[in-house]
Amino acid sequence: MDLKAGLVRTALNGTARVAPRLAGRWAIDLFSNPRSRVAVKPAEEPVMRRAERGELTVNGKTVAVYRWGTGERPVLLMHGWMSRASRWSPLVHALTERGYSPVAFDGPGHGESGGRGSDVVEFRDIARRLQAEHGTFTALIGHSIGGLSAFFALHGGVAADRLVSLAAPADFDYLVQGFRAGAGLGPWAAAELRRRIEHELFPGETDAWARLSATYRPTRLTLPIMIVHDESDDVIGRDQSDRVIAAFGGQADLLVTKGLGHRRVLADPQVIEAVLDFASATDPVG
Template sequence: MSTALRLPGAAVRAAGTFSPRAGAAVAMPFFAHVAKPRPVHADDAPTMSLARRRTLRIPGVDRRGVDVVVYEWGRGPRTVVLSHGWLGRASQLSALVRELTAEGYRVVAFDGPAHGDTGGRHTYLVDWLDVFAELQQRHGRFDAIVGHSFGGLAALVGVAGGVDAARVVTISALADADQILRGFQRMIGCSDAVMAQLRRRFAARYFPGDADPFAWLSAVRRPLPDGIPLLIAHDEGDRFVPFGESARIAAANPGARVMATTGFGHNRILAADAVLDAVVDFVTADAADLAPAPVRVLPAAEAVRAKDAAVVG
C-alpha cells in the first residue's frame, strides 16, 4: 500500500466494518486526490525551458474553474497533443517533444489539474477531455494524440467521444476507468461493498444525473471510430498498469498495432529509443501504410537504451 494511503486506508477499513456507506464517506476525499507534484527531472528541464507557455481555463471536476498550464513547441499546421498520466506532468514527455518537433510538428502538452505547475488538489478524467476540447478550438484537427497511462485512456475516450484526431498512440494505458477504481481499492485495502458505495457517491457528486459515469469512460465499451489508426505500446513488466490492459484495448479496436516491450516498466518506456522510433514512424506514416501489424516484443537487451526517469505516471 502507498505510504500516503496507509493511515487513510486503515480509517476506511474501520469505518467499513460499521457500514459500507460509512467506509465510502471516509474514502471519498482520497479518491481523485492528487499527491504533491514531483519536480521536473533534470534531463527534461532544457526542453521545458524552450516551451511557449500559456494557460487555458476549464471547469474542473468540481466545476469551480481551473487554469491549466499548456506548453507548446514548434510551429506550423500539423499538431500533436501529448497527454501525461496520473501523478505525471508534461515534462515526462520531453523525449517525444524533441523527436516530434524535429519532424516539423507543432507539439502541445499540458499539466492536468493538480499536476505539474497547474494548481488544484483533485482531478478526474473529464478534466483531460475538457483540455482536449479547448485545445481543439485553438488548433483544429490534431494529427495525433499521444497519451501515457491515465492520459492514454483519456485520449481514447476523447477521440471516441468526438475529439478530432487523425490517429492515436497509447503508452502503458488503462483500458477503462474501472481499472482506476480497482487500483484505488488495492491501495486502500477496502471491501467490494465499500467500493460499490464509493462508486455511487462519486457519481452523485460529480456526475449528477449520470448513474454510472464509469461505463462511458471506457476504451472497451466505447472504441475508436472506424478508420482511426491506433498504436498501443506497453511493457510486459509494467507494475502500475497491467500489461493485459493493452490486450483489452486492442480487442476493442481491431486493426490496432501493438508494440510489447520488456525491461522498461511503466515510465522508462517513454524514453526508450525503440518506442520513440515506433511512435514517430506511426505519427508520420501515410495513412495507407498503417495496416494491422503483429505484436512485436522488444527485450531490454535488444532495445536501445532508455532514460531512467524518476517519475510516476
C-alpha cells in the first residue's frame, strides 16, 4: 500500500467518527481534484504544435482550447479524468486528414488550464461556449468521464449530429463508489460525498443523480450513438457500456475491443477508423 494513501485513508476515516462533515469536505476535495497533471507525450507534440490555441474562462478558471482544420465540420473532443487534450492527437490527425475540424480543451485542473479540478457541469458549460463559437458539432466524442459529460452536455443544450463515447461510466455514482472503495473509505463517505455533490453541483435540484447518468431520459436524445469499450478495462467496467446500450436499444452501436484497457482505445488504429466511419456515415462529403 502507498504510505501516503494509507495515511490519508486513516485520517479521513478517523476524522469521520467525530466530525463527518469535515471529513466529507476533505473527501470531496480529493475526489474533485486530480492528484497530478499528466505531461504531453513526445509522440503528441507534432499535432499539438499545429493547433491554433485559445482560451476561455469558466467559473473564474482559465480553460486552454485547441483547434485544428479549417473550421468546417467541427468535432468536439472531451478528455477523461487526469488526462488532457493532447491524448486525442492520433484521432485529431485522422480527423483533419478527412477534412474535419477537431476542437479540444484541457479541463480545469488538467493540462495547461487553470484551477485545481473540474466536474461534468463545467465540461458541459465549456461545450456550450465552444458550440456558440463553432456551431452544431458534426460529432461529439468523449472518453471516460468525458463520455459521461458528453451525454450531460447534450441534455444541457449542446447540439451534435453524432455521439461517440469511449470507455465511459453509465452513472456518476459509479465514480463516487469507485473512489470510495479505492481510497478505502468507510460507508460514511458515500453518503457525505453524495450530499456534497448534490449541494455544490445541483443546488435545489431534486433529480440530480438521475441527470448524472448516460441513461437519463434516452428518448430525448435522437442522434446516432457509438459506444466503445474494452472488455479488459480495469478502470470503468465493460458492464457500464452494456447498460447504456440497453437503454438506447437500436439507436446505439457497441464496439467491444480486446487487450486495449482503459486508455489505449484512444490511439488504436482500428478504433480510430471505426470512429471515422461512424462520424461520416451520413456525411455527404465523406
